[in-house]
Amino acid sequence: MTISITTVLGARPQFIKAATVSRALRAFGIRESLVHTGQHYDRSMSEVFFEELGIPAPDRHLGVGSGTHAAQTGAMLQAVEQVLLEDRPDVVLVYGDTNSTLAGALAASKIGIPVAHVEAGLRSLNRAMPEELNRVLTDHLATWLLCPTDLAVRNLDREGIGSDGDALGRRVDQVGDVMFDATRVFGELSTLRSTVGTALDLEDGGYVLATVHRAENTDDPRRLRRILEALARIAERRTVVWPMHPRTARAIEGAVDVPGFDRVRRIDPVGYLDMLWLEGHADVVLTDSGGVQKEAYFAGVPCVTLRDETEWVELIDTGWNRLAPPDGSCDIVQIAESAAPGRSDFVGYGDGAASERIAAILGEGPPPRRSETIST
Secondary structure, three states: OOOEEEEEEOOHHHHHHHHHHHHHHHHOOOEEEEEEOOOOOOHHHOHHHHHHHOOOOOOEEOOOOOOOHHHHHHHHHHHHHHHHHHHOOOEEEEEOOOHHHHHHHHHHHHOOOOEEEEOOOOOOOOOOOHHHHHHHHHHHHOOEEEEOOHHHHHHHHHOOOOOOOOOOOOEEEEOOOHHHHHHHHHHHHHHHHOOHHHHHOOOOOOEEEEEOOOHHHHOOHHHHHHHHHHHHHHOOOOEEEEEOOHHHHHHOOOOOOOOOHHHOEEEOOOOHHHHHHHHHHOOEEEEOOHHHHHHHHHOOOOEEEOOOOOOOHHHHHOOOEEEOOOOOOOOHHHHHHHOOOOOOOOOOOOOOOHHHHHHHHHHOOOOOOOOOOOOO
16 A cells, blocks of 8 residues: 655755655655645745755645744644645654644644654753644644654653553654754765855854744844844854844844944855755854754754753753853853863764654554544
8 A cells, every 4th residue: 555645844944854754755655745834935944945955846835924823823724734635645744843843733633634743752841932832732643753862752751652551552763863864865965065165265163153043032132132242242253154044134133233243244044055064164053943953963063052941952961062041141152162072972863764764664554544532
C-alpha cells in the first residue's frame, strides 16, 4: 500500500527540516503533498529555501500571511481543513512549534486523520511562549511523536504520552535531529556555493553573528532596546553582522536613538546556505532562534541565547550555549565576550539519519483512523 502524506509547513525552520525528510519520504516510495500556509511569505524567508535546498514546490499555497496569533491560526485552520477534506491523506506531518504546526495538527485531528510531529517532546516550561503552547498541544494531538533527543522522550513520558498507560496507543520514537541531517547534507554545499563572506568582506572568526525575531523580544520595547544597546556596545570593538528578519526590521524603525547602533552591520535575510556559512565562520553567535542555537553547535561555534530559557537544554548543560535574558538581569555583552566552546563529548542529536528513520516509521502505515469519540 502506498502511504500518502500531507506536510503542512509555513516558516523558515520548517523548510530546512523538510528538505531532508521529503527526500527520504520519496526514497521510501511515500507520496507527499506539501501545503505552504504562507506564515512566512517574504521571498527571502520562503521561496529562496525551496530553490536552494531542492524542496519540491508546494502543491498548495494558502497565502495566509501575518496577523495576531488567533487570527493567523484561525485562518490557517480553516484553509488547511479544506485541503485535507479534499485530499484525505493517510497522515498529516507537521514540524516544530509554529502556528502552522498547530493549525495542521488541529485540522487533521478534527477530521480523524492521524498526525506525525517532528521535533516532538521539546519543552521550555514557559507557557507564556506561544511556541510552547503550540508544541504541547500538537504533541497531545499527535499519533507519531518523533523526538530529537532522549530528554524529549522523557518529557512526553512525564505527560503520559507513549507510556505504558497511554490508552491512545501513541508511538514515541527517538529518531535524532533532522536539523543535524540538514547541516550534514548542506554544509559542504554551503562552503562551495556561499559568497556572503566575500560580499561582506568577513574574516574567519572575526565577527559576531546576531539574529533576533521572537515576539517576546521584538514586541517588548524594553527587551528589544537592551538587545540593541548590547549589540551597539559589542560593535564598538568587533564587527557585528545581523541578518534582519522582517518582523525585527519593522520593530526597530524607531531605534535611531540607541547610541552606536549604526555600527551594527544590518543586512537583508539570507538563504540557508549563506546562513550556514555565517554561523560556521563566526566567533560567537547571539540569537533567540531555536534552530540557530543548534546550527551554531553543529558548526562548533559558541552561542549566547537572548531568551529567558531554551528548549535545547542539552546545549546549556554542555557549555556550548549560555542564556542571556534581555530583561535587565544580566550583562549581555559580558556573557558574549566570555562565551567559549563547550564539552566535546556530547552526541545527543543523533547520527544524521533522522530523516530516514522518520520515513521508515511512517512507511509502516497508519493505524486505523480514530472516530470522533474515543472510548476509554
